[in-house]
Amino acid sequence: MNNYYNYQNYLNQAAKKMNPPTDNMNSLKNEGIVNQNQMNMGQMNKKIYEPYEGFIKGSMFPELYKPYKIANPYEIKPMNEQAELLTYIDALGFAMIDLNLYLDLYPNDRNMIERYNQYRMQKEEFMKQYESKFGPLVTTSDALKNYPWAWDNRPWPWENK
Amino acid sequence: MFLYEKKLEYPINIRKKDLNMAKNLLAQYGGCDSELAASLRYLNQRYTMPDAKGMALLTDIGTEELAHVEMISTMIAQLMEGATIEELSKAGLNGHYTMHDRGLFPTDPNGVPFTTAYIETTGDWRADLESDMAAEQRARATYEHLMNETNDPDVLAPLAFLRQRENVHYARFKELRDYYMNKNQPNVD
């Protein structure tokens, strides 16, 4: 489980730099929000995995993780710096996808909205780092200022590295 | 509209050619319970969801399924890379070679071409969401069959990821269906 801890530490450190920890529960209590409708509020302070763990498990939500045949999830084993940087982007992007589906149904879960935005800002940071070194991931990237046009740089996602 | 991110949802790097597995994976590319069928099904059903929760959830799951189509196609392309005509023939892909060479084409493993009949839109939220829940379960079962057919960790890792996403999608569709049931949301407008 070596890789796992390395990724998690790296992500946690990046998170601390960008976002001083806040006490989400307190800010909710201070605003005096009453939990009347579970679907509207979501489950308060619901436990979720950290992005990398959720990513390799395929779910950010422990209660929905039901593996088949495997005792431990497969670790991501990047072969170079590019693939390693992409793993952080993948993990944070995955966390956003899974929280988005949850928030569609529980739009008043303020805690989860904060987590979503924390991951979003972290992902943007890693995207900038990645794109300055390896070219654009999206057509809105600053890396498209470069000459010649960088969008068609290989590898394309399906190419074997 | 859709914006493209030039990466996969989950990394795929298959080093070992395996034409039998490429053929089996067609189930999730062009079969009745495939990722392609799922993405089109949800993206079509979203127009008649009764409220914002349903419109959002079907848009977002439908979009994620498009990313899964890309993962499955990538797996098939990598498993077929460098295949000779003899190897394709031996795996029962001679018909595929004759018509499509090494190109990708959405059929199921038996060569039955993808059809829009798999999309299953009724315009009735209950019928649609319950069909979506069943579709997620069928896709989960198919992923388990696929995981039983290989020992290659390069193939098993993305399969395990995709299988788990079916569990999550199933749970979200069920929550939405139960929410509408509790609200006594009428089935039709």
Ligand SMILES: [Fe+2]
């Ligand atoms: Fe799904």
